Amino acid sequence: MNKNKLTSQEENFSDWYNQVIQRAELADYAPVRGCMVVRPYGWAIWENIQSALDKRFKDTGHVNAAFPLFIPMSFLEKEKEHIEGFSPELAVVTIGGGEVLEEPLVVRPTSETIIGHMYAKWIKSYRDLPVLINQWANVVRWEMRTRLFLRTLEFYWQEGHTAHATAEEGQIETLKMLDVYTDFAVNVAAVPVIPGLKSQSEKFAGAVQSYTIEAMMGDTKALQSGTTHNLGQNFAKAFDIQYLDQNNELLYCWTTSWGLSTRFIGAVIMTHGDDQGLVLPPRLAPIQxxxxxxxxxxxxxxxxxxxxxxxxxxxxxxxxxxxxxxxxxxxxxxxxxxxxxxxxxxxxxxxxxxxxxxxxxxxxxxxxxxxxxxxxxxxxxxxxxxLDEIHDNLLAKATKFRIDNTHDPKDYAELKGLINSGWAFSYWCGDANCEAKIKEDTKATIRCIPLDQGETNGKCIYCGNSAKEKAYFARAY
RNA sequence: CGGGGUGUAGCGCAGUUGGCAGCGCGCUGCGUUUGGGACGCAGAGGCCGGCGGUUCAAGUCCGCCCACCCCGACCA
CATH class of the missing domain: 3.40.50.800 (Anticodon-binding domain)
Structure with a gap:
């Protein structure tokens, strides 16, 4: 009767996760460490994610294109923070056709650099702006430790890259796409995410500010499920993306980038799944x-x-x-x-x-x-x-779970006590030092500083100094 | 890269003091079944992760490698 039972979530959430993926035939391990094969049933979920997102991208004025897999090494090196952030996890091609290459080629870990290079070529005038391009692609990051869907050496995603005339437009775009992700997560995947700002230590390498949709998994760990980045003029300056404005003045563009990956499938599995296995939200389910x-x-x-x-x-x-x-x-x-x-x-x-x-x-x-x-x-x-009722019910259940497992500790000792079984929503003074100390003590990081907090103030959960905003602290995948 | 673990049939595993390579599930065929993981009979399927050593004899003992998984540091 129950000889084929899965490991229960309570018994071992990690085993449960791996078993569900393999037995539901979503994915399998590839012959290369850390790589996965996405099987037809898993890919069908991804296709439904793609079409839901793609429609939203088109509806907000974006178009699709395709940029190359290989990027000259020197491109990565043009933006200082970017190369510092990514160099440890680059896959580099040094031989092609049996010849040692003049310049090593990086297998794209993300495409800001090569797209920046092309934008510099394409953008001349304010009339060319904004440029709103997305691409559906695979990227490679040589991660130390991998997990099916959540972190694999190669993964599939979409990456939007936009260029604007003003800082304001760049910021509007960054938040608009965060809204698109939130709408998708909540209304298509029934994953109740919290949109918010990343702390400086958690932001994307090369961004001015990063935003995230953060979700709570069934074991109460947090998962960054999609991100948008305001890149300011960092990449525009590194790649000379300039335009002439109405006054014939040569100005740098303001750029953004935003991505959501096959990791999101992991979010769906761990948000809705139960001891019987997978529970797919109706709007993403390949078979409804x-x-x-x-x-x-x-x-x-x-x-x-x-x-x-x-x-x-x-x-x-x-x-x-x-x-x-x-x-x-x-x-x-x-x-x-x-x-x-x-x-x-x-x-x-x-x-x-x-x-x-x-x-x-x-x-x-x-x-x-x-x-x-x-x-x-x-x-x-x-x-x-x-089917709509099922969607609503899944969303309500997941939302309740997150609320029930999110706490407002009175002091730091209480935070330390609860962080292994939930999130803490606490005041933070903004000091990276406090953030680092909390991480050192508890392994919890700032997942995000939610938007729309309004006027508020209190005392930093770590140092007790006055703080103007609250942040979610949690252990994360 | 540190710590732990595992490599034996497609999957999960057993294999005693070294002596014929096994079990469960799955798979194939036939028949009976079918409202919450059916059953019988007959089959197919193995370089025991690799290389070397000890021995009359190695899945088993010794050495060296390799791979993968889990836990950390790093990350979407």
Missing amino acids: VVIVPIFRTDEEQSAVMETTKKVEQLLSGIRIKIDDRTEMTPGFKFNDWELRGVPLRIEIGPKDVEKNAVMISRRDIPGREGKSSISIDSLENRIPKI
Whole structure:
């Protein structure tokens, strides 16, 4: 009965995570350390993430393009903080076609530099601005320690790179894309993220300011799930991205960049998953509804399959899979699709055909409580609504979990006590020293300083000096 | 790079004082099954991570390598 049980989340969250990914066939380990193969079911989730984001990028005026995988080493070196941040994790090609290369080529860890180079070439006038380009790409960062989806040597993402005439426009773009990510995370993935500012020590190498959408995973650790960066004029100056304004004055551009990666799939797994396996939010699920036909005899089979086809037609706008495998029992299939996180299952057997009804079973409500019989006539209307309800329920559950595990410690001792099982939302004076000390003591970092705090003040949780804003402190992936 | 662990069938593992290479799941075929992880019978599947050593004999003992996983430092 339970011989194929997953390790429970409570027992070992990390094992649970790895098992879910492999058994649900999202990804597998590649022959090279730290690399993963994204399997069709996992890639289908990524495709749904892509289309939801891509639509939002287009709606906000962006266009897609493709820049090269190889970047001359010298490009990386042009922005000081950038190369300092990335040099330890670069993959470098030194031989091509059997010849030692004149200049080593870096396999892109991110594309600010090569895109900056091209922008310098393309941008001449204020009339050319803004430039709003995104690319869907793979990048390589030679990480020490890797984990499927969360941190692999090679990963897939989108990276937006924009150039603007003024600092204000750059900042507006940075926050606009943070909004896009937030909207996507909340309304498509049902992941209740907190948008906020990164501290200076946590920001992107080369940025003036970085923003993040921060999410709480099922073990209460934090995951940076997407980032936007206001690059100021750092890259514009390093790559001479200049334009002539209306007054014929030569000025540097203001640039931004923003990215969301396959890591987000990890966020989805660890936000919604349970001891039965994956729980996919309906708007990202490759299969939204799985139909399991149940029958014994040939007559039952033909009646059941006829109804199944009818149901499929009624639900034509929904991503449906009919599990007509004959070599497995219904019980096996129920467990199998639950492991794979399909939001809604429809069971159709002889009893249902007789009643002109079907049994539905919600993935987000385990056991009998999530099951009910509904008439076939109401399916077309009800199923889309139920999928929305599942989305809302997943979002509400995850939000409650985060709130329940976020605390407001009275003092530093209390923070130290709770940080292994939750987040602390505390005043911070802004001193990098306090931040570093807290990290040293607790392994917790500032995940973000949330926007919209309004007028507030209190005392820094570490040093007790006056502070004007609160920050989330947590251990992170 | 430090600490820990593991390499034996597709996966998970066992293998005693050195003596024929095993178990469970999965896989293939046939039959019976099918409303919460079905069962029977018959099969297929191995350079025991690599190299070297000890021995009549090595999965097992010794040495050296390699790979991967987990925990740290680093990071989306």
